[in-house]
Amino acid sequence: MKKPVIGITMGDASGVGPEIIIKALSHSSIYEICTPIVIGDFKLLVRAVQLTESRAELHRIADVKESRSQYGIIDCLDIDLLPHDLPIGAVSSEAGNAAFHFLKKAVNLAQNGDIQAICTAPLNKEALHKGGHIYPGHTEILADLTGTKDYSMMLSSPNLKVIHLTTHQGLLEAIQSITPERTYKVIKLAHKTLTSAGMENPKIAVCGINPHAGENGLFGNREEEKQLIPGIEKAALEGIEVTGPYPADTLFFRAVRGDFDIVIACYHDQGHVPIKVLGLDEGVNITLGLNGNIIRTSVDHGTAFDIAGKNLADERSMIEAIRAAANLSPK
Incomplete structure (x- = not known):
């Protein structure tokens, strides 16, 4: 059976998104169930590799078809919108705007059938608003981009x-x-x-x-x-x-x-x-009912600005979110 392609959006690059993505993709089990492709800013992913001391090789791509789908190589569809010295752990209009465009690109890819599901790293609502995108969160952006009313x-x-x-x-x-x-x-x-x-x-x-x-x-x-x-x-x-x-x-x-x-x-x-009392590290947020049967999963925590850039972020929720995206993808 062909493995589903999962688009993983970087979210707010000033938060823990880049580092939990790198940490999650260091687990070989992810590559056994799907082809993960990071949709974000390549140079910020490079910074996260250095921060986490990952041994993974980064592969910049311009098209999903260029993915190598190989453990040890992290494919990144580069949406080049951010400065290389983007502040870590701070609200940024640039990061908020970029997070919106990472998600918009993922939706376009899902609508075209290039990816089978979207998995999102967290965004920051204040940064999103400062970047000119007035939404309460990911769910409402997805509903708007897909023209969905009942979700x-x-x-x-x-x-x-x-x-x-x-x-x-x-x-x-x-x-x-x-x-x-x-x-x-x-x-x-x-x-x-x-x-x-x-x-x-x-x-x-x-x-x-x-x-x-x-x-x-x-x-x-x-x-x-x-x-x-x-x-x-x-x-x-x-x-x-x-x-x-x-x-x-x-x-x-x-x-x-x-x-x-x-x-x-x-x-x-x-x-x-009740979900968060049971454990933030294993919770997954899933958006249901999107037009086009688009699957979207997410970590069930925020950008964690207080620990961003310190290599302290736990990747377990991201791992579970990727697994859920793969399990819910069309077979």
Whole structure:
């Protein structure tokens, strides 16, 4: 079987992105499952090789077809936008602008079928905005570049998978934006994603919005009955094994125990906190529902400016993100 080509975007080059990419690609197991190609600035990758004392050879390419796909050689599609002395660990408009263009190039390659998935190193929102690109994060950029309206964020760790009804919104706005149709669509997306990955009849559980899932109207204004349950029932009628809403304070424990294959969280922190408590180093962020069936995975941590350039960054989340991209790629 032909190995998928994974485009790995450098993210904000002032952060830990370049060094975790170099460290991740020092693992031969990555090359056994995919052909990784770094989409970024070649000279900043050279700096990361020196920083990490990597023995890898860097190979600058202008086209995906020039990739050598060989362990020990790191292919870099050079998007030459940054100065060689870009400050490390600082917010930079240049780095923010470059991070956007690295991602834009990856989307173009995915749309043309030149790569089978995108894996992103972290960007910095302040730098992104200073660079002239006003987005909350990667997910919203990808949705805009692909013309996608209905998408969702999934977080995955070895013991827990979570998909979100809402993400980068204030809490009041997020709750108000949940509708039965949105609930139904995200349930369908979760089911499709897991079955496409080879899981038969996945068990899906939905979190409640209020404490104790409203406890029959005792808490809140019956948001569960109005905004969640109709969508759950509609999906269940189609044969999807989905139940809830359940109290969030016990649901994640039950999912980790193995009662459910994936949890649907209602808002950002409800889903992010349990994943990150389980371990930042193994979490993967996955964007689902992009037009063109584009696969995108990411590390589940930020640019870590405080340790950037010190060779302290842990590459495990990047390794898991690359593996997830390869596993979810079209076969």
